[in-house]
Amino acid sequence: xxxxxxxxxxxxxxxxxVTRELVTAAQDLPRPVGVAVIAADPGPLAGEADLRGVDEIxxxxxGGDEFENDVYRDALEALLxxxxxxxxxxxxxxxxxxxxxxxAAKLGLGFxxxxxxxxxxxxxxxxxxxxxGSKVHAEVELPGGRPVILMLRPTVWAPAEAGGGAARSELxxxxxxxxxxxLSFVELPQSDVDITSADFLLSVGRxxxxxxxxxxxxxxxxxxxxxxxxxxxxxxxxxMPSARQVGQSGKTVKPKVYLAFGISxxxxxxxxxxxxxxxxAVNSDPEAAIFGVAHYGxxxxxxxxxxxxxxxx
Amino acid sequence: xxxxxCVKQVTVLGDEVGFTDDERDVDPDYLEKALNEWDVFAVEExxxxxxxxxxDASAAGAGKESEVVVVTVGDEEADEALRRCLxxxxxxxxxxxxxxxxxxxxxxxxxxxxxxxxEDPGLVLCGVQSSDAVQAxxxxxxxxxxxxxxxxxxxxxxxxQAARRATVHRELEGGLIDVVEVQTPAVLTIQxxxxxxxxATLRAIKQAKLKEIEVAEPDxxxxxxxxxxRMFAPEKGAGAEMLSGGAATVAARxxxxxxxxxx
Numbered sequence: 095x096x097x098x099x100x101x102x103x104x105x106x107x108x109x110x111x112v113t114r115e116l117v118t119a120a121q122d123l124p125r126p127v128g129v130a131v132i133a134a135d136p137g138p139l140a141g142e143a144d145l146r147g148v149d150e151i152x153x154x155x156x157g158g159d160e161f162e163n164d165v166y167r168d169a170l171e172a173l174l175x176x177x178x179x180x181x182x183x184x185x186x187x188x189x190x191x192x193x194x195x196x197x198a199a200k201l202g203l204g205f206x207x208x209x210x211x212x213x214x215x216x217x218x219x220x221x222x223x224x225x226x227g228s229k230v231h232a233e234v235e236l237p238g239g240r241p242v243i244l245m246l247r248p249t250v251w252a253p254a255e256a257g258g259g260a261a262r263s264e265l266x267x268x269x270x271x272x273x274x275x276x277l278s279f280v281e282l283p284q285s286d287v288d289i290t291s292a293d294f295l296l297s298v299g300r301x302x303x304x305x306x307x308x309x310x311x312x313x314x315x316x317x318x319x320x321x322x323x324x325x326x327x328x329x330x331x332x333x334m335p336s337a338r339q340v341g342q343s344g345k346t347v348k349p350k351v352y353l354a355f356g357i358s359x360x361x362x363x364x365x366x367x368x369x370x371x372x373x374x375a376v377n378s379d380p381e382a383a384i385f386g387v388a389h390y391g392x393x394x395x396x397x398x399x400x401x402x403x404x405x406x407x
Numbered sequence: 408x409x410x411x412x413c414v415k416q417v418t419v420l421g422d423e424v425g426f427t428d429d430e431r432d433v434d435p436d437y438l439e440k441a442l443n444e445w446d447v448f449a450v451e452e453x454x455x456x457x458x459x460x461x462x463d464a465s466a467a468g469a470g471k472e473s474e475v476v477v478v479t480v481g482d483e484e485a486d487e488a489l490r491r492c493l494x495x496x497x498x499x500x501x502x503x504x505x506x507x508x509x510x511x512x513x514x515x516x517x518x519x520x521x522x523x524x525x526e527d528p529g530l531v532l533c534g535v536q537s538s539d540a541v542q543a544x545x546x547x548x549x550x551x552x553x554x555x556x557x558x559x560x561x562x563x564x565x566x567x568q569a570a571r572r573a574t575v576h577r578e579l580e581g582g583l584i585d586v587v588e589v590q591t592p593a594v595l596t597i598q599x600x601x602x603x604x605x606x607a608t609l610r611a612i613k614q615a616k617l618k619e620i621e622v623a624e625p626d627x628x629x630x631x632x633x634x635x636x637r638m639f640a641p642e643k644g645a646g647a648e649m650l651s652g653g654a655a656t657v658a659a660r661x662x663x664x665x666x667x668x669x670x
Contacts, residue, residue: 163556164556167551188580189579191543191544192557192558192560196547196557197551198513198632199548200551200552202629202630204632205512206632207541208541208542226418226420227538229420229424230433230640230641231639231641232635233635233636234633235634237633238632238633248580274593275587275589277587278586279583279586280583280586281584282584294665326600329600331600336582339582342581343580344582345582351664351669374661374664376661379422380422381420385649386641388647390649391648391649392650394657395654398654402654402658403661405658
């Protein structure tokens with residue numbers, strides 16, 4: 095088919111949002127745009143993947159209901175051989191991370207991950223991604239083998255709307271039984287805190303330094319009428335339960351006000367809070383990536399600012 | 408059980424940034440070095456698995472079955488990262504000698520692959536990603552090159568040596584856990600928070616300084632996954648209003664903004 099092939103991502107029988115975002119991103123890349131749906135029963139998912147801007151949906155009947163590593167590795171290789179796309183798009187997601195780099199390495203393909211913008215120059219793809227903890231950006235060329243595989247950062251492109259009329263096809267592939275097999279899902283433990291419903295989140299990150307400081311910011315949050323939330327390092331350290339974690343592996347939040355203390359702004363954190371109404375960030379590092387999404391920022395000692403907020407009536 | 412852990416000495420960019428003359432990278436003067444945070448968790452996990460699977464990873468003696476080998480790609484400065492792993496309890500360290508590598512994960516994976524293959528481990532652990540480049544690719548590329556099973560973004564490992572398989576938790580978006588059974592040998596990429604990494608004792612740090620680090624020569628690489636054409640500082644806080652004037656003024660402004668937005 096040449097053109098751009100989107101590998102659909104799905105979970106528990108539903109297409110994931112990132113797939114719709116990939117279809118939007120594909121509109122600026124070589125056409126036609128195909129979407130591959132890899133599943134034991136791709137039919138219903140293929141229907142969901144019939145989005146505006148999709149020219150062809152390729153159903154690949156393989157594997158089980160849920161993602162399995164070797165199934166996706168084998169199926170993607172077969173898709174590349176059978177459809178000869180110029181560009182392959184997957185999400186920079188946990189599933190994508192499981193197989194896309196393996197295929198790129200095995201076949202020696204051009205590859206870039208966590209891509210947040212693309213352009214075409216003389217038919218060649220230029221990708222933008224960040225380096226050095228998101229503090230600098232870079233344009234990368236993909237001089238390796240064809241096709242190129244781009245793993246795109248979620249929540250950057252708007253999701254494609256339901257459309258219709260894409261051609262349907264099937265590709266039959268031989269896949270080995272996956273050496274990594276899905277057994278079950280385990281839900282997060284229920285919590286009495288729901289940070290996704292708060293209007294005002296006061297969020298703290300690594301910058302608070304010590305576990306003892308959690309209590310101080312919890313009291314400040316209570317005083318200001320905010321709910322306390324945290325970034326991943328605080329949960330990793332065991333200082334707060336994951337129910338309060340904002341970010342890709344935690345909760346996606348959209349409060350009216352998001353007030354961040356000592357959060358540098360890892361990509362995965364920003365993905366979980368950049369939709370907030372007003373973002374205020376206090377950080378001692380003027381280069382902190384969180385200032386890139388904040389509406390208000392202060393380069394300041396967070397304890398001094400907290401101290402002054404505590405004094406206010 | 409032998410485990411190989413692939414680690415990276417990452418660069419940490421300080422408060423200022425300047426670029427090289429060709430504008431293809433950050434000037435090294437602006438960078439500090441550290442062992443990648445994800446890799447600390449991977450080393451700890453490897454130590455725990457090998458300790459539990461029989462044999463003491465720190466016990467002396469030839470021919471022991473239980474061993475943790477750490478591998479990195481880098482120049483002599485990267486030895487520091489390896490020595491930290493040795494101080495935590497890793498048995499051996501190998502550095503693939505490569506100067507001035509950029510962060511192309513395919514080139515790095517190609518350099519790691521022969522060392523990993525030679526060691527023939529039951530498990531290969533890598534951090535999910537490096538803090539500086541955030542590719543989340545090198546470990547899974549290694550699996551692709553070596554034809555190994557793999558699971559990415561792992562937050563729990565129960566290894567059954569007799570059955571040659573592991574039951575692992577894969578952490579999906581939103582915190583949902585996918586329980587996966589994987590045959591070994593396999594590559595697992597390890598997420599932060601999976602364990603509580605041990606601190607090295609002063610004695611272990613001293614001993615690690617005396618340990619020999621094997622230096623392996625890199626294969627001449629094929630074209631990498633990408634080539635950086637231009638690096639630049641992003642536009643800062645497009646639309647962000649910076650509050651200034653000391654902590655008291657900043658606090659008062661924050662309180663004002665919060666009140667205005669919530670009312």
